[in-house]
Amino acid sequence: MRLLGLAAAVLICAATGATAQAASAADMHKLAQSEGCFSCHAIDHKKVGPAYTAVAQRYAHNPNAAAILQDAILNGHQGTWGVIPMPAYAPDGYLNSHQALGLAQWILSLKPKS
Numbered sequence: 308m309r310l311l312g313l314a315a316a317v318l319i320c321a322a323t324g325a326t327a328q329a330a331s332a333a334d335m336h337k338l339a340q341s342e343g344c345f346s347c348h349a350i351d352h353k354k355v356g357p358a359y360t361a362v363a364q365r366y367a368h369n370p371n372a373a374a375i376l377q378d379a380i381l382n383g384h385q386g387t388w389g390v391i392p393m394p395a396y397a398p399d400g401y402l403n404s405h406q407a408l409g410l411a412q413w414i415l416s417l418k419p420k421s
């Protein structure tokens with residue numbers, strides 16, 4: 308099963324053009340684009356979902372932030388920002404946990420314009 312998971316991860320990386328190395332901000336931006344995140348999110352203003360800079364600000368002092376956001380991306384989430392739910396990305400292998408963590412860390416690294 309581990310091997311299967313690994314093979315799937317390699318396939319997904321190949322499909323998204325991401326490399327197996329540590330995820331760069333540019334890679335994560337591209338992944339968010341190809342996954343359709345920007346149909347509901349923008350970097351610095353609210354759309355259907357919260358601005359990513361607002362998410363970064365909200366969790367800035369939360370030591371579990373990366374894990375919380377990784378979970379929200381994989382399993383969906385509702386109630387923190389309003390009544391509209393965030394869809395889950397784990398089913399059907401849209402995103403693996405490694406990619407979700409990369410996206411979470413990228414979002415947390417975004418700083419609001421001051």
Ligand code: HEC
Binds near residue numbers: 339387
């Ligand atoms: C159909 C619209 C939609 C899409 C597509 C979408 N989101 Fe969301 N997202 C939301 C909404 C709405 C919320 C607010 C959920 C809540 O209030 O808990 C949200 C919340 C979030 C949060 C904050 C979660 C929290 O616990 O505070 C993160 C991080 C996030 N989205 C990342 C992503 C990423 C990454 C993608 C693409 C892989 C994505 N979203 C795609 C609508 C969407």
